[in-house]
Amino acid sequence: DIVMTQSPDSLAVSLGERATITCKSSQNVLYSLNNKNDLAWYQHKPGQPPQLLIYWASIREVGVPDRFSGSGSGTDFTLTISSLQAEDVAVYYCQQYHSVPLTFGGGTKVEIK
Amino acid sequence: EMELVESGGGLAQPGRSLRLSCAASGFNFYDYGMHWVRLVPGKGLEWVSGINWNSNNEVYADSVKGRFNISRDNAKNSVYLQMNSLRPEDTALYFCVKEAGSDTGGYFEYWGQGVQVTVSS
Numbered sequence: 001d002i003v004m005t006q007s008p009d010s011l012a013v014s015l016g017e018r019a020t021i022t023c024k025s026s027q028n029v030l031y032s033l034n035n036k037n038d039l040a041w042y043q044h045k046p047g048q049p050p051q052l053l054i055y056w057a058s059i060r061e062v063g064v065p066d067r068f069s070g071s072g073s074g075t076d077f078t079l080t081i082s083s084l085q086a087e088d089v090a091v092y093y094c095q096q097y098h099s100v101p102l103t104f105g106g107g108t109k110v111e112i113k
Numbered sequence: 114e115m116e117l118v119e120s121g122g123g124l125a126q127p128g129r130s131l132r133l134s135c136a137a138s139g140f141n142f143y144d145y146g147m148h149w150v151r152l153v154p155g156k157g158l159e160w161v162s163g164i165n166w167n168s169n170n171e172v173y174a175d176s177v178k179g180r181f182n183i184s185r186d187n188a189k190n191s192v193y194l195q196m197n198s199l200r201p202e203d204t205a206l207y208f209c210v211k212e213a214g215s216d217t218g219g220y221f222e223y224w225g226q227g228v229q230v231t232v233s234s
Contacts, residue, residue: 001175038218038220040220040221042158042221044152044158049208049224049225049226049227050158050208050221050224051224052220052221052222052223055213055220061222091157093157093158095158095160095220095221097218097219097220098218099218100163100172100217100218101160101172101173101174101175102148102160102163102218103160104157104158104159104160105157106156106157107157107158
């Protein structure tokens with residue numbers, strides 16, 4: 001199984017400041033046939049279902065604000081919120097879809113400082 | 114507008130069974146793989162099971178293999194999760210999820226609101 005390790009577990013950032021979350025996979029999730037990384041990011045707010053933010057490690061889902069960006073390749077990935085807004089308070093998860101079982105990171109709780 | 118509506122959750126005693134249902138609308142259901150993902154209290158998201166567009170491929174997490182069974186009915190735009198031999202550690206909020214592709218190995222494009230399952234004596 002591919003183990004996904006996120007850090008930090010929680011993060012407090014001032015409004016307008018940058019928030020950075022890292023995700024490491026225990027195996028390479030680069031799909032050689034299309035040269036894309038099988039890595040997605042989700043945002044989960046209390047009382048709501050999780051929402052897809054990023055797929056293929058860096059492609060923003062339609063409707064997601066451009067302050068959210070994803071980067072990385074192979075085993076090391078980053079989700080960046082360039083200017084934190086109040087509505088970004090949530091738990092963020094990375095997920096690999098390179099192989100079954102599909103696995104998530106443990107989550108990172110983002111709060112306002 | 115896309116919609117996934119789960120039902121069938123509730124309280125069950127250890128060892129008993131529950132069947133979750135998910136009714137889909139707003140997209141061509143038969144074109145997409147479908148999954149169940151659960152939110153475990155204090156632990157985060159855990160993928161449970163997936164099924165491809167024509168039911169030829171079913172996949173399960175080791176924690177539920179042999180106890181849970183996923184199925185779908187494309188004529189009814191529905192996916193199901195039969196949960197047998199329930200354990201307290203199955204207590205979670207269960208989400209029905211549409212993946213981006215037709216098989217069982219894609220990212221999760223759209224999630225239902227979730228249904229609570231509590232296993233306790």
